[in-house]
Amino acid sequence: xxxxxxxxxxxxxxxxxxxxxxxxxxxxxxxxxxxxxxxxxxxxxxxxxxxxxxxxxxxxxxxxxxxxxxxxxxxxxxxxxxxxxxxxxxxxxxxxxxxxxxxxxxxxxxxxxxxxxxxxxxxxxxxxxxxxxxxxxxxxxxxxxxxxxxxxxxxxxxxxxxxxxxxxxxxxxxxxxxxxxxxxxxxxxxxxxxxxxxxxxxxxxxxxxxxxxxxxxxxxxxxxxxxxxxxxxxxxxxxxxxxxxxxxxxxxxxxxxxxxxxxxxxxxxxxxxxxxxxxxxxxxxxxxxxxxxxxxxxxxxxxxxxxxxxxxxxxxxxxxxxxxxxxxxxxxxxxxxxxxxxxxxxxxxxxxxxxxxxxxxxxxxxxxxxxxxxxxxxxxxxxxxxxxxxxxx
Numbered sequence: 078x079x080x081x082x083x084x085x086x087x088x089x090x091x092x093x094x095x096x097x098x099x100x101x102x103x104x105x106x107x108x109x110x111x112x113x114x115x116x117x118x119x120x121x122x123x124x125x126x127x128x129x130x131x132x133x134x135x136x137x138x139x140x141x142x143x144x145x146x147x148x149x150x151x152x153x154x155x156x157x158x159x160x161x162x163x164x165x166x167x168x169x170x171x172x173x174x175x176x177x178x179x180x181x182x183x184x185x186x187x188x189x190x191x192x193x194x195x196x197x198x199x200x201x202x203x204x205x206x207x208x209x210x211x212x213x214x215x216x217x218x219x220x221x222x223x224x225x226x227x228x229x230x231x232x233x234x235x236x237x238x239x240x241x242x243x244x245x246x247x248x249x250x251x252x253x254x255x256x257x258x259x260x261x262x263x264x265x266x267x268x269x270x271x272x273x274x275x276x277x278x279x280x281x282x283x284x285x286x287x288x289x290x291x292x293x294x295x296x297x298x299x300x301x302x303x304x305x306x307x308x309x310x311x312x313x314x315x316x317x318x319x320x321x322x323x324x325x326x327x328x329x330x331x332x333x334x335x336x337x338x339x340x341x342x343x344x345x346x347x348x349x350x351x352x353x354x355x356x357x358x359x360x361x362x363x364x365x366x367x368x369x370x371x372x373x374x375x376x377x378x379x380x381x382x383x384x385x386x387x388x389x390x391x392x393x394x395x396x397x398x399x400x401x402x403x404x405x406x407x408x409x410x411x412x413x414x415x416x417x418x419x420x421x422x423x424x425x426x427x428x429x430x431x432x433x434x435x436x437x438x439x440x441x442x443x444x445x446x447x448x449x450x451x452x453x454x455x456x457x458x459x460x461x462x463x464x465x466x467x468x469x470x
Contacts, residue, residue, distance in 0.1 A: 079107045081255050084157040084189070086182045087127070089117025090164035091232040092198040092241035097122060099163060099244050100130045106252065111153055112136070113182045115169070139181050154189035159254055162186065163224075164198030164241045167209050173221075174212035192254050194222040196247055201237030224250050249319025252301045260464050262303030267339045267389075268296045269350035269382075271311035273329045277374060278361035285351050289313030291395075291434060291452050292349035296321050298456035302464075307343070309335045311350050329353045329379040336382050340389050345463055347393040349419075353379055383413040391466045393417045393459065406439050416440065416466050419459060438462060 083103055087096045096112075103110045112127040113136045124135040136153065154160075162169060162182070169182065173195070178184040186193060195216065203209060204226060217223055225242030256262075270292020274282040289310060296308040297318045306321040311332060317323060326335040329352050340346050355376040365372065383394055394415045396406040399422070406420035420437040434455050438445045440462065447458060 081107075081158050082109045082111065082156045083251065083255075084111045084113060084153050084160040084185060084191075086160065086162040086165075086169075086186065087112060087114045087118045087122065088162065088164060088166045088169045088182065089115055089121060090166050090198040090241070091121065092164040093118050093121040095241055095244055096163055097126050097130060099161075099247055100127055102244065102248050103251065104131055106248075108255070109133070111156065113153065113185055115180060115182050117166075136181055139184065151188055153185045154191070157185075157189050157191040159192050159194060159251060160186060160189050161194045161196070161247070161251060163194075163196035163247055165195045167197075167199045167203045167206070167212075170195065170197060170209065170216070171212050174215045192220075192222065194224060194247075194250060194254065196224045196242050197226045197239075198241035199226070199239050200231060200233055201235065201239045204239045222250065222254065245316065246319045249297070249300070249321075252297070253320035256301040256303045259301065259303035261299055261460070264304045264344045264467065265307065265342055266299045266304045266345040266347065266463075267307045267309065267336065267343045268292050268299065268347045269309045269311070269326075269332060269336065269352075270296065271313035272351045273311045273332060273353045274327050275329065275353050275356040275379075276360045277357050278363065278365045280364050283353065283355075283357065284312060285353070287311070287313075287351035288315050290315045290432065291456070292347075293318050294452040294456040295347055295349055295459065298453060298460055302460060304345075307339050309339065309350070311352070329356055329382075333380055333382050333385060336386055340386055343389040344467060345391040345393070346386070346389050347459070347463075348383055349395050351397070352382055354381075355379060381413070383415070391416050391463055393419065393463065396420045397423050399423045403437065403439070403444075406437065410439055410441070417459070417462055419455075 087093050100110050110131040127135045172183045173186050178187045226238055227240040227242055228238045229240045230236055231239055271289035272285040272287035274284045276282050293315055296306050299306045300320050308321045309324045309326050324335050326332040332352050356379045358375040358377045392415045396409050396418050398405050402420050402422045406418045410418045418439040433449055434452050435449045436447050
């Protein structure tokens with residue numbers, strides 16, 4: 078994303094303040110953000126806010142050029158890898174749909190050949206008006222990406238559809254579009270994440286401490302490199318990624334079924350989920366009552382997902398160990414027919430649920446010990462190896 082340029086159009090919706098959060102998140106991704114504001118938007122959020130966040134001039138007027146060497150709307154349109162209008166009022170949607178270009182934002186939208194993403198925000202009655210619906214349909218038929226609006230409490234005090242889509246959802250969709258030509262473009266990657274819950278009775282289960290963060294980081298990184306991502310999520314505590322297909326699979330049996338269904342058309346399977354090795358032999362139909370003498374629960378071996386599933390071309394597994402890390406990981410590489418194992422030592426200096434991880438990447442011909450990295454950085458290091466493996470198949 079380091080060379081990506083996003084033109085962010087901000088219009089006169091009360092949700093304009095959320096665009097500042099979106100701009101900040103884009104900048105943190107290394108993206109150059111060029112903000113274009115309508116005059117109405119400047120009544121709600123100051124230009125100085127966006128200038129401080131992006132480190133760039135904010136464009137508001139056709140005749141006050143911030144770039145002395147080019148016509149403003151043309152230079153912005155040509156610089157854009159993606160143009161985003163968030164929030165987009167009914168007025169701006171109508172203008173873009175009908176080709177009206179009477180201010181800097183609409184001129185830029187008309188002049189750019191980059192993909193266009195629009196995030197509507199308005200009162201429910203305006204969103205449901207036949208004219209707005211027709212304009213939105215027109216834009217969608219032209220390939221414009223529409224995100225939202227959401228349902229919820231509105232600025233008017235009422236409740237309905239018209240709220241700006243959540244900023245994480247907008248960010249995920251933006252990164253998906255920007256990564257469409259990445260080194261995993263055209264590839265389908267299945268990622269599993271989180272732990273499983275194995276029922277004991279209707280209210281209790283056996284589980285583990287997996288948060289899902291590592292699997293989610295892998296799904297986001299693959300999405301940002303152009304892959305079509307199918308995320309099979311077990312029990313998780315982290316926010317779900319945006320811009321990927323999500324399938325819930327809460328038990329080991331459900332995880333096995335979901336993976337079997339997903340890998341048929343996949344190029345890569347990355348098993349980051351912590352799937353239960355043992356499950357209760359029987360599940361009580363009713364809640365098990367407390368007994369002074371306690372109870373015993375018989376466990377049986379669950380079906381190992383990687384052993385039971387054939388394909389796809391590249392298979393990546395994880396080995397979380399307290400002892401003999403490298404020996405166990407190497408054994409797993411062979412026994413489960415894997416191309417790469419990500420080996421983690423449990424309880425060293427990275428607790429469950431942390432945002433960082435320390436790992437050893439173990440392949441058939443090479444082993445690489447990595448330093449402490451953020452899970453997103455580790456995800457990209459893993460995908461670097463995946464890209465190389467795909468190139469050799």
